[in-house]
Amino acid sequence: MFGGMAKAIFGSSNDRYVKSLGKIVNQIGSFEPSLEAMSDEELSGQTQRFRDRLEAGEELDDLLPEAFATVREASRRVLGQRHYDVQLIGGIVIHRGEIAEMRTGEGKTLMATLACYLNALPGTGVHVVTVNDYLARRDAEWMGQVYNFLGLTVGVIVPNLQEDQRRAAYAADITYGTNNEFGFDYLRDNMKYDREQMVHRPFNFAIVDEVDSILIDEARTPLIISGPTDDKSELYMRMDVIVKQLVPDDYEVDEKQRSIILTEDGTEKTERMLEAAGLLQGSNLYDYENTQVVHHLNQALRAIAIFKRDTDYIVKDGKVVIIDEFTGRMMDGRRWSDGLHQAVEAKEGVQIEPENQTLASITFQNYFRMYPKLSGMTGTAATEAQEFYDIYKMNVVTIPTNVPVQRIDQEDEFYKNTLDKFGAIAKAIKAQADKGQPVLVGTVSIEKSELLSDFLTKIGTKHNVLNARFHESEAHIVAQAGRAGAVTIATNMAGRGTDIQLGGNLEFRVEDELRDMPEGPERDAAIERIRAEIAVEKQQVLEAGGLFVLGTERHESRRIDNQLRGRSGRQGDPGLSRFYLCLEDDLLRIFGPDTLFAKMMNSNLADGEAIGSRWLSKAIETAQKKVEARNYEQRKQVVEYDDVMNDQRKVIYEQRNDIMDADSVDDIVVDMRAETVNAMVADSCPPNTYPEQWDVAALKARVQDVLGLEPDIDAWLNEDQVDPEMLEERIQAAADAAIAAKAAELPGDTWNRVQKSIMIQNLDHHWKEHLATLDALRAVIHLRAYAQKTPINEYKQEAFALFQRMLDAIREDVTKTLAHAEFMMSPQDMPDFPELPRMPDIFTTHIDPLTGEDDSNDIDAGYGLVTTRLAPMQYIAPADDAETLGGDPAEWEGRVSRNAPCPCGSGNKYKHCHGAL
Known part of the structure; x- marks a missing residue:
């Protein structure tokens, strides 16, 4: 009670925090008059002045007010958009490594430019992570105008870029891309054999757009790179x-x-x-x-x-x-x-x-935790605030809207069965659309979208169906979902990131309708005509009540319901939202208190009749909380298991990088050889035993097998003061001498390059085998629970022991390979030896938790749309050409990788060209 009173009087902790940022907002505003008076050249010159101040010892926080004011003024001049005060607050929150929760339509994309610009000033790189390739390209081009005006460079990472293009994009001050592309590039970098081949720079700062989707929904499944076994x-x-x-x-x-x-x-x-x-x-x-x-x-x-x-x-x-x-x-x-x-x-x-064997994998949780500073933005994060803090140590800050929300959220309507419910939904849609109100319908699956589409087709209601797969075309449809009488059916993520403006979107209509019209008076007149039509339609939609958001059932997470509701009521527009439910919905069927629901509804409801009740809505929310808690536990378990592998992954990747960076690896190889000899002697001559108890025959065999040597161990045993340390030293000295003689035969730096190549290849081979063993171990470790043991603790212990054994095996294999290596090459070949091995053919996999499909590569090389169902594995293979395959495309089937460029030279993937199904 007292807590409620205090909140009413003083506001929540979130309100107080947001209010405290008002001082900084006022400071930003104080710079506006002087910046407005600058010429374009003077304004763009601010970037170099800020960088000079950083070099002089100032901190980013010292520059924040003036830098934010500079971006605001640049945006006003370049885009014609001036940041609202609430967007400035959001920018401060993101700069501080927190999550800014802003309602849909409040301008998150523009808000991000503030923190991006400020954090890009040191030149160490800023990554902006989006949910799909279309948004990455759109935002990089759109917001890139502001950055370019201020003298910063912008890169974008999309599928099918060449390595040098990726490297250039990562070298830019600000880089846009998807979570999958960033993650796979990191994994691929750690499979390369030369620093020069890598594309990533050291991690610095990332802003994750739609942070709840990327860091929570998609984080249920890891990124995996695998190859044939x-x-x-x-x-x-x-x-x-x-x-x-x-x-x-x-x-x-x-x-x-x-x-x-x-x-x-x-x-x-x-x-x-x-x-x-x-x-x-x-x-x-x-x-x-x-x-x-x-x-x-x-x-x-x-x-x-x-x-x-x-x-x-x-x-x-x-x-x-x-x-x-x-x-x-x-x-x-x-x-x-x-x-x-x-x-x-x-x-x-x-x-x-x-089968395919895992070569490298990482969870999104562990990938994003590598950034020293991580922040995010979304319309819905508050319900998952605890998870964001537990996993990523990020606080969620709810930013107030620029204009008060006018949307009306109605009570849920309950029906007996799916057919009754969809019949009622179709009638409601028709009634609202006929009076000119646009309707956005949210479904939980493609199948439900198709079912509703059948109902609407029967009653003659025109509509569009989206399914979160064709991001670019869907953005154009969703952008017009606010037109008078428009009916748009969308699954969970379809069209997310695109603003729904009442009356329609001018930019998208111009692009769709005037694409082929050349610049000139005629085009200008056509644009003005479209602008006038939008103004008339907007007034019509406002009178009809704004956008009507209709949910066909509740999702597992309250957050996704809030995402759907948030599409309506943008920037103070009127709006309406309502959810329709029935006993056959998955959420009610699996998690609801079925006996109570069933008795109440079956006995009291006639066919086609609906009821609405706060009590029922509360029960639904309780069911959603149950599912959220279960899903959080699943994600937490994924992280717990990956944390074990992550510690080992860091060790292996650091060792790889150390080997590649080292001018000479002689010291590392000598240490490996010493530890291998130590292990051999310790096995055959255990401490605190007499010489007559030693297994000398086994020691001789091991020395011969691993080191390729036959020292006179029997003679050594006849000497006085014989002990394991003496044997170890002599075997080590003999091995060192043999290796030194071998190295002396090779010119220049060749031996060092041989050692590097052999070490990295052995490291990769054993790490691959280790990952396969860990996958197998994890699949069966839950059985330990039957012995009253905690599976995760058992997994940690066994994984650690397996890792130690792997390191021992690497040391021995490197020692053995170098000891037995023979070089029979002509002198003219020597300087180019050895060749670095070729990267293996690999598959990239990230299973979308919502659709069950692989979403690791949605867009083809020409940025066209994927028209075939994606298989679980995306194959990356060298390009084939028609010259070696023959001129008849009918003969290419089975000989060309589905994801390789088509041999015809079109630039598209084979599966989207001559290999289309």
Whole structure:
């Protein structure tokens, strides 16, 4: 009670914080008259003056008021848009590394220019992260006018850029791009063999647009770069034979979680069969060495006992094709991951396609936490404020609107079933559209959009359907969603980032209708005609009540509902929002108090009848909070597991960079050799033992195998004062001498380059194998919970032990490779040796949590639209040409990568050109 009274009197902590920024806003305003009096040249010269002041020791905060005022004036001159005071407040919040929550239509894109400009002054780079490539290009071109006027450079990162183009874009003062592109570039950089090949600069400052979508929704799934692995078909088939000998009593199935575990008797039985097949190391299935075996066994079990033919998949033309569990459609091109698809192929006796192995991966959480300063902006972040602080240490600050919100949010309407609900929705849409009110309809899936589209088609209501896939064309449609009588159906993310202006958007109409008209009086007249039409339509829409936002059901997260509502009521415009629900909605069906809902609605509602109740709306909100909490736990678990790998990833990537940067790696190689010799001697001659207890034969064999040496160890043992340290020193000295002699045979810097190349290749090979082992370990570690152990703690312990073993293996392999290397080259070839290895063919994957599709590369090389369903893996391969493939495009199928440039030379990907399905 007292807290409520204090809030009413003094305002919330957010209100007080925003109010405290008013002093800085006043300071910014005080510079306006002097800046207005400057010429364009003087105003653009401000940038160099600011940089000089930074070099003299001033801080960015000291420059903030004058720098913000400079951007405001530049924007007024270049774009004709002057920042509102609330946008200045948002700019300060972003500069401080916080999240600015601003309602839709309040000008977040323009607001970001303030913090971008200020933080770009030191020249260390600013990244602006957007949700799709269209917005990255649009914002870079649009806001780039202000930056260019002030003397800053702007780059944009989109798919299919050449390496030198990417490097140039990252070298710019301000770089726009998508979260996927930034993340994949970071991973690819750490797979390269030379610093000069890398594109990223050191991390400095990032502003994430639609921060809730990128750092929360898309952060459910990691970015993965993978590549083809060795053929393991035989292993899958042998494991399938073993699993088919088990009976239902040997395992327990959890259908809800789609998981399976062996019983005690089943484990014993399986161990004996694996031993007989020569697949088990030792006698215990769950030893370290058998992590991969357990993983393959687990997947084979799932394939046999859980995944049913003609329910989960069908076999068509000798291939296993997944059936979507929600739509019942065949999903050609999609494959289950982690070897599950291969296990099902083995079960069905069809050809086993090779799986892909993870070469590098990172979660968005760990990628963005590498920025020393991170900030964001969105219309909806307050409901997830705790997660933003817990994961990213960013506070959410709600910025007041420039003009008070006039939108009316009506109570939800509840119906018995989906058909009743959609019938009512169609009638409501028709009624509002007929009187000239524009309607924006939000759905949770493409299927629901198509269902509603059928209803509207039957009653003759014209409409547009968007599905968050064709970003550029959808931006043009959404921009006109405020026209009189327009009906637009959109899934969750469709058209996000584009302003809906009542009466229509002048810029987009001019682009759409006058694209081919040349500059001149005729075009100017046409623009004025469109401007007049928009003014008339806007008045008509205002009289009809503004934009009507209609939700066809509640989403899992309140935040997404708020995003939809926020499209209406822009800049003080009138507006209306209402959600329609029924018992068959996923949220109510899975998470609602079903017995109470069912009794109440089935007994009291006639067909087609609706009820509205604050109590029911409150119950829905409670269900949403449950789902939000569950999803947060899932994301938190993803981070917890990736944190373990992240610590190891940092070590490996730092070692790679150290090797590439070092003038000489002799010291590192000598240390590796010393530790390898130490390990060999310690294994054969344990401390505190007598010489007669040592395994001298094993030591000789190891020295011969690893170092390629045959020292007279027997003679050394006959000397006085023999001990393991003496053996270690002599073996080390012999190895050093052999390597020194080998290095002396090669001219110049060749030996150093040999060492670098071998070290990096060994590091990459073992890191790849380590990632595969960790993937397998993570897939089965939850079984430790049955032994009353915490899976994450067990994972940390085992991952650490595996990492130590990997480092030991790297040291030994590098030592062994260098010791056995032989060089038989002609003198004229020597200076160019060795060649750096070629980057492997790779796949990039980021599964969209909302659609289940791979969204890692939505746009083709010509910025056209993707017209085929994206497969889960995007293949990046060298370009093929028609000369080597033959002139007949019909012969190219199967010989050209789907994502390679088309051999015809069009510049488009093969899959969008001659390879179009």
